[in-house]
Amino acid sequence: xxxxxxxxxxxxxxxxxxxxxxxxxxxxxxxxxxxxxxxxxxxxxxxxxxxxxxxxxxxxxxxxxxxxxxxxxxxxxxxxxxxxxxxxxxxxxxxxxxxxxxxxxxxxxxxxxxxxxxxxxxxxxxxxxxxxxxxxxxxxxxxxxxxxxxxxxxxxxxxxxxxxxxxxxxxxxxxxxxxxxxxxxxxxxxxxxxxxxxxxxxxxxxxxxxxxxxxxxxxxxxxxxxxxxxxxxxxxxxxxxxxxxxxxxxxxxxxxxxxxxxxxxxxxxxxxxxxxxxxxxxxxxxxxxxxxxxxxxxxxxxxxxxxxxxxxxxxxxxxxxxxxxxxxxxxxxxxxxx
Amino acid sequence: xxxxxxxxxxxxxxxxxxxxxxxxxxxxxxxxxxxxxxxxxxxxxxxxxxxxxxxxxxxxxxxxxxxxxxxxxxxxxxxxxxxxxxxxxxxxxxxxxxxxxxxxxxxxxxxxxxxxxxxxxxxxxxxxxxxxxxxxxxxxxxxxxxxxxxxxxxxxxxxxxxxxxxxxxxxxxxxxxxxxxxxxxxxxxxxxxxxxxxxxxxxxxxxxxxxxxxxxxxxxxxxxxxxxxxxxxxxxxxxxxxxxxxxxxxxxxxxxxxxxxxxxxxxxxxxxxxxxxxxxxxxxxxxxxxxxxxxxxxxxxxxxxxxxxxxxxxxxxxxxxxxxxxxxxxxxxxxxxx
DNA sequence: CTGTTAGCGCTTTCAG
DNA sequence: CTGAAAGCGCTAACAG
Numbered sequence: 041x042x043x044x045x046x047x048x049x050x051x052x053x054x055x056x057x058x059x060x061x062x063x064x065x066x067x068x069x070x071x072x073x074x075x076x077x078x079x080x081x082x083x084x085x086x087x088x089x090x091x092x093x094x095x096x097x098x099x100x101x102x103x104x105x106x107x108x109x110x111x112x113x114x115x116x117x118x119x120x121x122x123x124x125x126x127x128x129x130x131x132x133x134x135x136x137x138x139x140x141x142x143x144x145x146x147x148x149x150x151x152x153x154x155x156x157x158x159x160x161x162x163x164x165x166x167x168x169x170x171x172x173x174x175x176x177x178x179x180x181x182x183x184x185x186x187x188x189x190x191x192x193x194x195x196x197x198x199x200x201x202x203x204x205x206x207x208x209x210x211x212x213x214x215x216x217x218x219x220x221x222x223x224x225x226x227x228x229x230x231x232x233x234x235x236x237x238x239x240x241x242x243x244x245x246x247x248x249x250x251x252x253x254x255x256x257x258x259x260x261x262x263x264x265x266x267x268x269x270x271x272x273x274x275x276x277x278x279x280x281x282x283x284x285x286x287x288x289x290x291x292x293x294x295x296x297x298x299x300x301x302x303x304x305x306x307x308x309x310x311x312x313x314x315x316x317x318x319x320x321x322x323x324x325x326x327x328x329x330x331x332x333x334x335x336x337x338x339x340x341x342x343x344x345x346x347x348x349x350x351x352x353x354x355x356x357x358x359x360x361x362x363x364x365x366x367x368x369x370x371x372x373x374x375x376x377x378x
Numbered sequence: 379x380x381x382x383x384x385x386x387x388x389x390x391x392x393x394x395x396x397x398x399x400x401x402x403x404x405x406x407x408x409x410x411x412x413x414x415x416x417x418x419x420x421x422x423x424x425x426x427x428x429x430x431x432x433x434x435x436x437x438x439x440x441x442x443x444x445x446x447x448x449x450x451x452x453x454x455x456x457x458x459x460x461x462x463x464x465x466x467x468x469x470x471x472x473x474x475x476x477x478x479x480x481x482x483x484x485x486x487x488x489x490x491x492x493x494x495x496x497x498x499x500x501x502x503x504x505x506x507x508x509x510x511x512x513x514x515x516x517x518x519x520x521x522x523x524x525x526x527x528x529x530x531x532x533x534x535x536x537x538x539x540x541x542x543x544x545x546x547x548x549x550x551x552x553x554x555x556x557x558x559x560x561x562x563x564x565x566x567x568x569x570x571x572x573x574x575x576x577x578x579x580x581x582x583x584x585x586x587x588x589x590x591x592x593x594x595x596x597x598x599x600x601x602x603x604x605x606x607x608x609x610x611x612x613x614x615x616x617x618x619x620x621x622x623x624x625x626x627x628x629x630x631x632x633x634x635x636x637x638x639x640x641x642x643x644x645x646x647x648x649x650x651x652x653x654x655x656x657x658x659x660x661x662x663x664x665x666x667x668x669x670x671x672x673x674x675x676x677x678x679x680x681x682x683x684x685x686x687x688x689x690x691x692x693x694x695x696x697x698x699x700x701x702x703x704x705x706x707x708x709x710x711x712x713x714x715x716x
Numbered sequence: 717c718t719g720t721t722a723g724c725g726c727t728t729t730c731a732g
Numbered sequence: 733c734t735g736a737a738a739g740c741g742c743t744a745a746c747a748g
Contacts, residue, residue: 045726046725046726054735057727057737060728068734070734087491087494089725090495091433091496091724091725092724092726094429095427095429095725095726095727095741097726097740100429119460122457122476127478135475135477136475137474137475138460138475139473140464140465140468152425153425156380156425157425157426157428158473159429266663270663292663299662299665302665322633322658322664324604324637325608325636325637325638326637326664327640327666383742384741384742393719394742395718395720395721395742396719398744406718407718411717427742430740432724432742433725433743435724435743
């Protein structure tokens with residue numbers, strides 16, 4: 041198709057291998073010849089064929105990002121991290137290929153096959169996949185360097201990256217306790233996600249340490265959606281009217297709930313305090329501004345790239361979790377002010 | 379490294395080309411041999427090397443997605459579209475590689491070089507890049523099939539995909555007019571983006587058709603951020619207190635403004651009606667639920683893939699714009715109810 | 717139906 | 733310092 045190393049060689053009446061040397065390495069070529077080669081390469085519009093180079097070198101510099109096909113509305117915040125992830129990988133000379141996987145039609149071995157057919161040097165598994173999905177074990181047991189999100193499938197060549205979920209939730213609920221709340225509800229997401237179980241654990245530990253008896257009637261499991269959060273909150277408050285605060289394990293449910301409750305004349309935070317989780321960028325401008333647990337999606341992008349590079353360099357898998365920080369805003373206020 | 383077509387051939391004492399044939403095409407191989415080949419291939423854990431195949435076929439099946447490095451907070455909604463885009467492209471047998479471009483350090487010819495070195499069959503340019511950025515003309519003038527977002531750089535092999543921005547804005551402002559508003563402010567984003575100019579045009583046309591004199595004092599240019607929207611709205615209402623409604627050219631600014639105004643005791647929609655633009659998923663649960671112009675990011679992902687495939691099949695570039703639909707919620711109400 | 721041969725574009729010995 | 737030759741893994745004629 042386009043101009044190759046041979047064309048340049050022919051044009052200059054020299055050998056392709058000389059051209060190759062001149063264009064890449066720094067050693068072993070006469071300065072004069074190199075200059076000429078460089079110049080005609082430019083003139084002829086030569087662009088190296090990366091694929092061919094990969095083939096002969098047996099090295100692709102390619103990293104795969106596996107994303108699960110997910111239903112609308114349950115979107116993970118991962119895509120905030122993608123640009124930074126891609127950029128950082130670029131700093132290490134890696135390129136990124138996106139691989140979609142349908143969790144439902146996933147076939148055994150598919151992961152490795154996808155990796156090997158593209159000659160991936162590493163992979164990043166973003167999900168979402170439920171915690172027992174086959175792909176997790178395939179990823180974590182494989183010899184291919186990989187970084188998985190959230191689910192703690194650490195392997196010898198597999199690092200897990202995520203957040204201190206339990207701690208984040210603990211901080212959130214503890215904040216409510218400090219504000220004087222004692223009857224604190226929980227609206228959780230899918231229990232088959234690690235993050236949900238951990239957030240639940242954090243909720244529970246905060247109550248325990250405060251000497252408050254855990255009541256399962258104060259718990260609802262929902263679907264991470266706005267409508268789901270609304271429904272769960274409504275039902276929770278109807279059944280357990282003494283509840284004065286609710287911790288939602290994501291912001292979307294929290295907002296859905298606040299919106300719905302206010303429609304019914306239940307005011308947040310006056311009648312009930314609310315804390316969310318995620319730190320969606322919009323929370324700051326929500327009405328009321330949402331108290332939430334802030335994740336750092338951008339930083340996660342950078343750290344993911346770094347973790348993968350470490351693995352590729354020969355490191356061994358580990359668990360990397362990042363601090364989540366409670367952002368105190370107006371949706372949670374002292375109990376006494378009711 | 380791993381098992382190749384040769385290894386299988388050797389194991390079966392046959393020729394590599396026979397193996398190749400058996401594994402791909404459907405014609406010209408004895409059923410018995412094919413079966414044996416298939417089986418040992420499986421047993422040996424053979425996975426085809428796509429790179430090698432590409433090289434010999436001179437065909438990569440690779441599509442590049444160019445994203446601009448952007449500042450935090452000005453994030454485009456594009457990443458909602460990426461999964462669907464990737465999936466749809468997959469249906470056509472294409473794979474997707476992500477290419478980050480720093481708009482500031484961009485060098486002439488970089489676009490083509492990136493495309494050619496990877497042997498891309500097509501590209502999708504998501505931006506954001508300002509409307510006069512060099513990359514646009516390089517993309518639209520190149521012979522490589524490409525789809526660009528928003529900015530109307532149509533070329534013979536370059537399709538532009540986007541939304542009927544002007545119409546969307548017109549509908550939004552018209553809605554306010556129908557509600558009885560006459561003094562309608564506009565808070566716009568960066569004027570060097572096509573979408574902003576168009577949304578402005580829609581605002582203006584709606585006023586014109588209603589016979590309302592356009593007043594530049596009712597216009598503010600901001601930065602698409604929540605804080606920016608807040609500042610612009612505050613200033614606008616201070617200088618022009620007769621304004622009863624504001625159209626924001628994105629939801630984030632609208633929400634930032636609503637939040638800030640309410641802090642100052644100015645209620646939305648009671649004191650001032652607000653319409654946004656984008657249809658962020660959170661708008662439905664905002665308080666008040668945000669009236670906005672809904673973009674269909676997911677559909678755009680599908681359409682983009684289709685448009686690119688059409689181009690790759692030999693089609694010529696065109697402009698594809700999709701309907702944006704006004705979603706009437708509670709942030710804009712009749713003037714009389716004030 | 718199957719083997720032989722050549723070659724995609726590039727790098728890398730190995731001579732010279 | 734440069735040329736010649738071989739080969740990465742695969743496919744595509746062309747014979748047989």
